[in-house]
Amino acid sequence: MERLTLQPGAAAAIDEYLEYRRIVGEDDGGKLFTPEEYEQYKKRVLPIRLQNRLYVSWRSPTGMDCKLVGPETPCFCTHRYKQHKTDFEVIPKERPISVPCKVSRCLCRSFNFVPLNGTQPIRCRCKHFADQHSPAPGFPCETCSKCSGFHSCFTCGCGQPTYAHETVVETKEERLAQGKPVGQDVPYAAMGGLTGFSSLAEGYMRLDDSGIGAPSAEFLNAPVTSTDHLFLRAFEGPSSSIGAQSQLTDGGASTAMQVSRLRRPEEDDMAYFERQYQARLKQEKAAKQKGKGPASLKN
Known part of the structure; x- marks a missing residue:
């Protein structure tokens, strides 16, 4: 060397x-x-x-x-x-x-x-490459006479x-x-x-609009609103309106379910989704037992 x-x-x-x-x-x-x-x-x-x-x-x-x-x-x-x-x-x-x-x-x-399409120039609708067109106003094709100007899809x-x-x-x-x-x-x-x-x-692909770098801590710690990305809203937990509606229909069980949906600070992704899955199974089992209750009384 x-x-x-x-x-x-x-x-x-x-x-x-x-x-x-x-x-x-x-x-x-x-x-x-x-x-x-x-x-x-x-x-x-x-x-x-x-x-x-x-x-x-x-x-x-x-x-x-x-x-x-x-x-x-x-x-x-x-x-x-x-x-x-x-x-x-x-x-x-x-x-x-x-x-x-x-x-x-x-x-x-x-x-x-x-x-560019990778490292190659893109094609016009006339099938010729961009570098085969003139840089003059209108960008007419220098190879064919049918092209009225560069237009790429x-x-x-x-x-x-x-x-x-x-x-x-x-x-x-x-x-x-x-x-x-x-x-x-x-x-x-x-x-x-x-x-x-x-x-x-x-x-x-940019983390921010300017390209200066990662957003500030104030921006990252700002509360999630309804205008934010779907993934951010999903990790934030259900909204108050959804929680209120489910509380009216399901009572205390829905309140417990709502609390279980909140992500704990120490949880990773797999533990969070596994806990949600187990809570849903528990709720479905309780609903089945509740449905069998009146039938067993009639017998």
């Missing part, structure tokens, strides 16, 4: 280069800035970037951000988000906000996310088809007005909608 050794200070130099690349991106044209040029660049760009950051996401019709776009996220034109215009001295007033591609001779007028993990989604470019204020998280202000280029490590995951 070959072992790599670095000279003293080399690791720090690598970290500085990575920091430089995250801030500058491809604005240096492939030639590294001098220290003076780098400082001038930061003085000019960083205030604009911190104040006028654009958040880009691929949103389902239900309002879920199924994909939060980052620097390396590919566009329909096959170029990455960092190769598009992402820094604006003044945010345009027109909506939707256009984020055009900066690659020479590219016809892409604004970043448009298109999902490929289903996202959220259950909605691709054509029902839209690429959304919005400001920090617009996201806050919708109650969507914005994360922390960072000086890096083309961050798009990324606000944390887990925001790289698809929307239905």
Whole structure:
């Protein structure tokens, strides 16, 4: 096994280069800035970037951000988000906000996310792949003449088809007005909608909307309401209305059954469901004995 050794200070130099690349991106044209040029660049760009950051996401019709776009996220034109215009001295007033591609001779007028089927591009209804369509407005097919524009029925993990989604470019204020998280202000280029490590995951797999990380203890310990997920309501126990109705019909037996349904803090899943099963058998046995009582008196 070959072992790599670095000279003293080399690791720090690598970290500085990575920091430089995250801030500058491809604005240096492939030639590294001098220290003076780098400082001038930061003085000019960083205030604009911190104040006028654009958040880009691929949103389902239900309002879920199924994909939060980052620097390396590919566009329909096959170029990455960092190769598009992402820094604006003044945010345009027109909506939707256009984020055009900066690659020479590219016809892409604004970043448009298109999902992948594993590692392969998805197909249009004309049976041709997405990369066989032009990035020009309308996305016409370059292989056939019958296609009026790219239209894919490929289903996202959220259950909605691709054509029902839209690429959304919005400001920090617009996201806050919708109650969507914005994360922390960072000086890096083309961050798009990324606000944390887990925001790289698809929307239905994310632990939270922002991708910042696990929810707070206050959120986790909040009481379960009728709007929460079915599983949370099941472990919370029966509602008061159900309990009151069963109490009227079954009397004390239903009260005992209701108490037995409450999960104990030290119980695991198997013990909890086993105790519920045994309580139900006991209740059914008591009901049978109660039904035999009047018959035996008549005899």
